[in-house]
Structure formats: C-alpha cells, structure tokens
Amino acid sequence: MTTHNHTDSFARKLLLRFEGILNKIFGNDLNPFYCLGALGFYFFWVVAVSGAYIYAFYKTGIHLSYPSVEYITNEQWYLGGIMRSLHRYASDALIVVMVLHLLREFILGRYRGARWFAWFTGVPLIWLIFASGTNGYWMVWDTLAQYSVVAAIEWFDWLPIFGEPMAQSFISQEVLNDRFFTLISFAHVTIPLVILFLLWVHIMRISYPVVNPKRGLALGMLLAMLALALIKPALSQGPSDMGIEPRNIGIDWFYLFVYPLLDSWSAGPVWALVVGFSVLLSVLPWLPTRFKKIPVAEVNLEDCSGCRRCVADCPYEAVVMRPRSDGMHFPEEAVVVPDRCVSCGICAGACPSSTPFRSEAGYVSGIEMPSLPMAGLRTAMKNDLAKLECDARVIVFGCDNAADIGKLRSKGVAVLSLPCTAMLPPSFIEYALHEHQADGVFITGCRENDCYHRMGGLWTEQRLAATREPRLRSRAEHERIKQFWASSADFEKLASELDAFRSSLRKLDESDSRH
C-alpha cells in the first residue's frame, strides 16, 4: 500500500476546498461528496423501482412501443409520467455520481494497492451502465431512439466480427423486426441485473460498505428529482421514421455523448478512444507512483489471543481468522491477507496487546506494522515528550493522509503521524498523560466521514467514547484529550484549535494548582 505523506496535488486541494464548503452547507454527515458510491446505489434503486412501474405498461413492437410510452407520459402523467421522468433523471444522476465517484477516488489516490479490486471491477460497471442507459433510450422508439440505434449499430458494424452489416436490418421500417423490441426489452432487464451483481462484487472486499446514503440526503435527492420531473417532464421526440434522418436532436449528453463523436471522427478512432480509455483506467492501479510503499501488517502468534478485534476493525477484510496452528489453547489465530492489506495499521490499534504499559523494552504486539511497531511508537513518543520544555505540553497524534502535523511541532508540542489515526491504541493516550506527564493529548486525522482508510476516524471516536474495543479507560482525564478532524486544507484551523486546547490546559493547570 502507498501513503500520500501530505503531498497535495492541485486537484486534491481544489476538491478538499469544495468539500469543505459542502461540509458547511450539509454537515459532514450529509455531504454528498462523502457518499457518492452510496448515492450511485440509491439512484440505481430509484431507476429500478420507477422502471418496474413503467415496464408494466410498456409494449414491445414497432407500432406498439412509442404509443405505449406516450400513454405512460401523457394519459398517466400524474404517476406514469412522473415515474418515466424519475427513471430518466435518476439514470442521468447515476452517471453524474459515478463520474464524480471515479474522479474523487482518483484524485485522493484511493485506487492503488489493495484497493485495485474495487477500482478494476468498477470499469466494466461503467460500460454496463452506459449500455443499459442507451438501451433504455431505444425502447421509446422516437427519433432520438432511431438516431441512437442506427449510430450504435453502425459503430459496432465497424468491428470485423459481423458477417453482414447489422445496420441493414434498420434500413427501412419494412425490414425492421418486432423481435428487436423483444430483445432490447430483455436486455433492459438483464443488464441491470448484471450491474447489480457487479456492484456486489465491486464492494465485496471492503468491510462495512456504505450502500445507502443518510436519510436526509436520500430525501433531498428524491425531492430534487421529483421537482425536476414536474418542472421538465421527460418527453419523447416524435415517432421514429426510418425514411427520415433525425436532424435536430435533443440528445441526452450523459449517455449518448459518444454518438456525435462518430459523425466528426468516424467509428475507428471512437473505438480507439473508448477502448484506450477503458484499458488506461483498468491498469491505473499498477502504474508507477511517486508515493512510497509501506509493508503490510504482520501477525505475531505468540502475542495473538485470537480475540477477533483486528478482524472487526479492518476496513478491507484483510484480516481473517483461521484455526490455531501453533498449539496454543486459543481456538483461532488472526491471519493477514497481504493482497487486501492497505497498511493502515488499524488492526494494530485494535489489538489488546498493543499497550505501552507493558514492561518489556522491545515488546511485540499480536498484530503489528513492520514499519512502525508499537514498541517503536512508544519509544518515539517518550523521546518526543522528553524534549518538550514549556508549559501546556501536548502530544499530537495525526494521520499521514490528513493535515501535516509536522508543522505543529514546537517547544510545547510533540507530534506523531501514523498511517491512520486508528492505529493509535487508546492506552497510548493514558500512557502519555500519566506516565510521561503530557498535559494533554490532541488527536487529529482526516475529516469526519472522509477517512482515507474508511473507518479510522469513526473507530477512534468510538474507542475514545468507550463504545468500541479497545476502550479508553474512564480514569483518563477527558478534559485533557481533544479530537479535531482536519484535512490538509484545514491546517490553519487545526493550528488554532491546538492553540485553544493548550490555553484550556493552562487554565486547567492553574485551577488544579489553586486546589
């Protein structure tokens, strides 16, 4: 797995700024950019439900399809028409969120290493979603459908795999066969089923996948779609006539943008573009990168009790339990699946043996990050704290993928940046406060709901709130512990929060000395 180490591209800075604005408008919980994948699922279901309704009234046939869609749109506008509009606009919204999801994961670098699987399986999904949407436009059998069908068939005819040009079957109304409509109706049910299956494959290597947006966002999106359906109902563009070439076409640019390219480029270059783009997307996770690789987690069986905490906390299902192999009396042992491990260290933070209160100098935890073992982390923390000179001494624990905490280091502030904040066992906080006289512990990491390693922020919050193992014990002085989530775009705010925290610590110390 790779780490960013606070290097921000222009696109990343821009994205973080924009998401910061959305956080102010929606709050981190409902920020649409934090759940683009879930929104994709959501729009898929809106399309499926609205499609099931209009499918009940749809008739397949050269002379039946268009009138049946007109009936749904006009005679039954109050339900069928709205359903048709929802079907179209949710399909368009699916494309929008799919493209944004892809761009976002790319910009944030969340496609390399073990994340290749979700990225790679997303590529055929793009093709299938476009195929299903285009197929849907054909079912209306209006002039747009005619244009799209003929253009698509001519495009496919370019491939040297067909004995006879398929376009000959669309040369006139007379040669067109009703079976074509049966075929596209069948495809319009089958392709979405394949999409659904691939969506399941797409998320199968991540734990706790978010497939539903929060209720407020789902409701907002549905209301927005309904408003659009009422303001601008989806309409047909006149019946098709194979004797007349559609000229001035109201094209759906989300799905059909490739067809105008065929007019200006011709079929070969458009195939080259589409296939080339797909191949490039597919191999992207394996292209050389400037980011450094971190070794994956390792299990130390002599310290593993098979407690399953690392399995529960791993966001990528990279730790599994197997029957014990070393003869110890525990029934199971943890095993790291190297291909799935992103080296976030969350498992090490979850391990009960990762406590700094252990007496051995070079102690080993049940599961460790070879690049940053717990004993090394303890030593680094002790050394850093020993160097602090002034009052309100604080140790800041941060994340390599969030704000660069190295810039916070001062005479009163020690810093330790981890691959993910959730690599920090809560016992380290107690250790810093009680054993090494830190006046306070400041914890930061990626923005709330936008953890680079998916669950790190949430697990940390729950551990500190004592609702998740390993828990922060109640004897820890909570007023001396501060959490503040900040991306690299929020550094100034982070610095001022730290200053405010240190001021509050000084007041606490003054108050303590009075008593």
Added chain:
Amino acid sequence: MIKPLQYIGQGLFYSLFIGVIGYFSTFPKYIHLPPDETLIKLSFRHAGQHVGECRELSPEELAQLPSYQRKGGTTVCPRERSDVVVELEMDGKQLYHEVLRPTGLAHSSNSNIYRRITVKAGVHTLKARLKDHPGDDFNYVREETITLAPGRIMVIDFKAATGGFIFKNKNAAQE
C-alpha cells in the same frame, strides 16, 4: 454555519444538481444533419458470379471420389465468387466506388455493403452501376433523375432477381 444559511446553501446545491441534469438531458440540441443535406444509404447483399467455369470431372478424378460423392453429379464448379464492384455517380461526378470482397473463408458467400452518403438536397441525376463478374463491363446499370428533399433517406438496394438496382425514395413517392 447557521441553519437558514445552510438550508439556502442546500437549496442552491440541489437546484444546481437538477439544473445540470435537466439541461444536459436534452440540450444543447445536436445538429446531426445540416438543413440543406439529405442522406443516401447504399445497402444490399449480393453474391457475385463464380470466378471460373464449371467443368466435367475426368474418369480418373471420379474414380478417386467416394461413391456417395459421385451421386452429386460429374460437374465441379469453383467455390470462389467474383468481387462485386459498385459505383454511384451524381450529376456526372463519381460519388462512391467500392470493391466488395465476397465473405466466407473461401470467398464463396455474399458481398455486403452498407454505406451512408450525405449529399445536398435537390434534383439530381443519379447513376448506379454494378459489376459482379471477373470481366470489365458493368452488367447492372440504373440512371434516374431524382428529387432529394432535405433530411429524407433514399435507400439504394440491389436485387439481381428483380433486375438490379432499386431506388427507394420516399420523396419521389410523395410527389
């Protein structure tokens, strides 16, 4: 941020979202064919003539064949068919020329063509020629003065059994 401002911001976001979707779902309109142009579609499948003559098998050749193959007759014909050459001329200028290879591994099947040709609308003299044998002369020719209305599709088909080229011009039928 205070609540009312948040609601206004959310309203703006949703408006922008549906605005983008609503607009690009049908706009900007795409001009697929300029208003003064029309379309000719040349589309047919036709099997060219065999490239060689049929001949009688010699007694030695017949003797080498298994008995069930001798029942098919004593004549053998080459499988390969001739290329089909098709040309279109409009107002005396060549509009299209194509040599169509027969399909199949042995080049023994149909020659196929499907082409869109965009032309200016108006009255034109259209000449179509086709050659389906190894010689030089075009054995099928049709020439007509046609009226092509803007945006209409004229289909040029070919059926040897009905005499060759068929011009299917919806405009002509309406006029």
